[in-house]
Amino acid sequence: MAARPAVFSTGVETVDHISHLIPRLRRYARALASARMPADDLVRSTLERAAHEVSLANAAGDLRVWLFGLMHEIYVRAAAPEQASALAEALAPRAEGEGLPQRAFEQAMATLPPQQREIFLLVTLEDMSYEQVAKTLNIPVGTVMSRLSRAREKLRLQLTSQARLRKVK
Amino acid sequence: MNFLVSEAELQAYVDGRAGAARRGAIEAWLAAHPEDAQRVAAYRQLGEQWREAYAAVLDEPVPPELLDALEERPRRSRLVRAAGALGVAALLALAVSLHLAPSPASPIVQRSAMAHSVYAAEVQHPVEARAKSEVLAWLSERLHMSVQAPDLERAGYAFLGGRLLPGESAAAALLMYEGQNGQRVTLYWGPEFRQERETGLAFARGERGTRVYYWLDDECGYAIASADLSQKELLVVALMAHEQLEK
Known part of the structure; x- marks a missing residue:
């Protein structure tokens, strides 16, 4: 298991530690790619809540798990009604300047249920242990494993079929 | 030795999180099951692709408004x-x-x-x-x-x-x-x-x-x-x- 961060003594110090995690929150939020809640909105809401509840961060033990857990709750609330429109979202035109690979990944990601996206990205981008993912999302480790497996298989098939489509064009 | 390998173990192997004691059994399984070996390779590649695609975000400067959000004091109970x-x-x-x-x-x-x-x-x-x-x-x-x-x-x-x-x-x-x-x-x-x-x-x-x-x-x-x-x-x-x- 990854080493747990030291217990933070003051709110100021905790805020400082949180601020160092912002780039990682942004990367994760960007990859979650939700049209209903743009990445930086998701990050801002998370940070606002973290600031409000900073006194609870000390007791949380693993600051990263606590912070990504807050983001999870906000994301789920925003993403819940989104599933039906996932495909439309994937096909919607995007802002210019966005890299082509990211576009393809967003399309593939949009086909996954929100929780599978979260599990795949926490494991892949954050390199969290399965126990940390379970704590972040408040689900059993067994659920993490089975959904991780489903997420990967779906993404693999998606990217394979996307590649095939491109060849046909 | 148990040579049966579970799906969860395969996933852990993809992430380099399989226990040392089981690694040999998992590798033997993959050698005997080419489809699983192919999947594992594809999953690892997925991970690399995703990390690569979003790596640049880590180097972007943090927008000041996000830092401001963190400085906010509690307003409501x-x-x-x-x-x-x-x-x-x-x-x-x-x-x-x-x-x-x-x-x-x-x-x-x-x-x-x-x-x-x-x-x-x-x-x-x-x-x-x-x-x-x-x-x-x-x-x-x-x-x-x-x-x-x-x-x-x-x-x-x-x-x-x-x-x-x-x-x-x-x-x-x-x-x-x-x-x-x-x-x-x-x-x-x-x-x-x-x-x-x-x-x-x-x-x-x-x-x-x-x-x-x-x-x-x-x-x-x-x-x-x-x-x-x-x-x-x-x-x-x-x-x-x-x-x-x-x-």
């Missing part, structure tokens, strides 16, 4: 925000009592969340191995008050048992309940947290993802805690316990 998050369900909880909610982050929250995370994780000895009536009689004696175990069967949680705990400056008790899928809920009794003025149910977040609903009266502080239940599920249990323990 925790309870009001919990109500906003929960909507109707929380309002129902608030309606349980017309009294004021306890001040945020009452010490009972930390105590009960800690007790929950230590003992609910315990598989072998989560509670004292004694009959229910005996446990309750013993705890009542030690806490100098009538300790009761509310019936939570209607919500799907069976009484497991109880144990005595050190509180901050006095003894406390922990009763444990278990759902069908092994989800655990604990009820913490802390007489030292009693308060002249009765409070309604309040929600707080304890350590390690533990959620806590608590209330205080002039005899005791009570906290329903769980790391396994959603806030809504926990609220149902808390309402049920609150109703039965209310004087």
